[in-house]
Amino acid sequence: MTLDVPTLIAATTLMFVLASFALTAHWLANLGTPGLRSAAAGVAAATVGSYLLIPGDGAPSALSIVTGELLILIGHTWVWLGIAAFWNSRSKVIVYVAAAIMAVAAGTLGSHVVEGGNAAVRGSMLSAYITVFSFCTVITLVRALGGRRAFYKGIVKRTSVGAAIAAAVFAAHGVFHLYRSYEWRQFQPDVNYFEGLPISVWTQVEAMIFVLLLALVVIIMTAERLQNELKIQAMMDPLTQALSRRAFMTVIKTVVARSRRLSEPVSLIMIDIDRFKRINLRYGHMVGDTVLSQFGERVMEGRRAQDVFCRFGGEEFVLLLPGTPEEGAQLVAERVRTSITGTPFVCGEKQASLTLSIGVMTARGDDLLSDGMLDSAYKALKQAQKKGTNFIVSVGAAPTAPPPAVE
Template sequence: MSFDVNTLYSASVLVLGLVGVLLLWAWLQSRHSNALVWWAFAFIVSTIGVVLLSDWDILPDLWSVEVALTLIVVGHGLIWAGVRSFAGKPVPWFGILIGAIVWMIAYQTQAVEESTTDRVVIMALLSIIYSALTAFELIRQGGFAMRSGRAAVGLLVLHIVMLLLRIPVARQLPFPFQDETADPHMALLTIEPMLFAVAIGFVLLTLTRERDEAIEHAAASTDPLTGVLNRRGFFDAAEKLRRRAGRHKHPVAALLLDIDHFKVVNDTYGHAAGDAVLERFAAGVRETLRLHDVFGRIGGEEFAIVFAEGDQEQVGALAERIRKRIEAQPIDWRNTEIAITTSVGVAVDPRPTLTVEALLEAADRALYEAKRRGRNQVVVANTAARTIDKPAGGPVPDDQIDLRDTSGTSLS
């Protein structure tokens, strides 16, 4: 079986060009993602390189080899640059061009200029480096959180494997660049980049759209003032966490936090000051939590946290760290220091069997008790309700506490 080399190159040109145009068109429809421009030009530049490379029997080596392969290397660099842009990272032009510079320097040596095999090996190594950088950037920036991100990493890894296979193959082949060849390895070396281009172009476009949808969903679920989940987003995320914890038999804890005397802040300093307090409060709490803890604003000055794992002591200790952090960070408002504190109600479901709503109801009763005791403290509603580090004034005796869990057992 023979393969028409010119046909393979023509197909590569058509595919690369179409993918580039598709990505550019997608950017023109919605110009908020500059990553699409980087990726579009990556394919367009690579298309020009393949056109020059396919005319090796017409053009001088300066164009059909040196310039052609330089453009193909730059195309790989532009894909990596697009991923950095997608992640909101600066794009170093030197990083894009360094591969092309290395190639041009290598081509000036007589050995590389006269050896097709050496050129294939160098190009494979440079492509491997850029592909690995692209995959690493996707992984580091959380690409695995999206299905299309995982697909992109998988394709890049597969492409790296195929590029690695080129190196031993290149040492064994004479690379007969005639109109037709019966060598399947020669056809594979031409077809694989074309198939990769189609797949990665489609996946990168899908990755952009998937993130756009996630951003839109997050906007609908986020409190615009504090940047944390709003009530709807909080309950959706908390319920997902509860179900996941239930499958693994992990305890689930809920914390309700209320900013003490928030109305006084609004009445004394104005609503703008109140907004500043809410923003700083949310930021302070968020810095204390882990990334996968669910944190949201569910009322005017009321916030809630739901997380899995951790026993009653650990949950109480976390709540106390949050209380102390808020107390230790007064708000600087127009040269006036506004001291704020928080009361925290905690409930723990060790089984877990309670709904999020039921767990928050138990935390709400504990929060009410924290306010009754004088505010700026933590009350844990569990098998033994108690005050943690009660400020001056002395704790209310435990036998005066009347909290109940969902089973109806008095917590006293």
């Protein structure tokens, strides 16, 4: 059997159909993941476009040609927007740019067909637009991951392998169509649209490889995303969104080592919610969980980016403050106490007021040892609890009495 362009177009369309089914099934299996629906719809649109370009008894009509080519471009647009949404970088600017490119493409390709232009020029125009969409997708991927350096680090650390493969696939797709755009301009106007020229053969082969790799790379990116989310969930407390104790022990060692090199102080605040079990007994565990969730939000409201919040135990929490001296730690402890005790927690029709016992310590130089810092903060916390409720005890400083009770 002769491998001509019409046969290759049919094979390409079949590959697009399979990729479309695969991406649709993948989207349905991961409905909560943004961008997958647009990617599946984009491949489906390109599938219909490829089908319209399959010749029957003769060459496709002018309407079929322009509709098919526009659907292929729409498919690239939706895939670009889908990838942007997947990486949380879809914006109005990207949507407007995509719409503007499509409007120009529809105008130029449509007018070219109406005016009876030759296939070579139209093929060059189509490839030029595909090149633009492909490079826009690459730029979106790189920017979504924080720029070139962050993109490279993600590859080295194997945290964004799927994004790297996707960028490589779209870059290769864009480079090929850039060459195709130039090469087709060399053809003569009287060349038949389905004459089976080598560039036409390679175009169909590249399309099959591209759509196959596209489906695979979307699945890889989703798998990586789910894996990262599982890692984050393992490191975070689901109620308060604070670090788990296990993750915190790794973080504090890193912070302490860095602070020793830079000769910076590190402060540690250990917090215990006074008599929290009474809330669970009085209102139930559902209300208790809601209070804990709101407690975490309040503590993190004024937190700096470098500060670390951890749920150390049931009602015990830790704030790690890199580069913070004693005075700063005292201010943070007072801010936390005021934020928590100043306003009752509202849970539906019920209200719950909390008080805190807080231990504060600051370490420098040779005293920067994670176990020793935690031990000192714990001892300060116990001293605060012995004095009653809502006290702050700082190592080497006088205890801070509680503020007036909330009426």
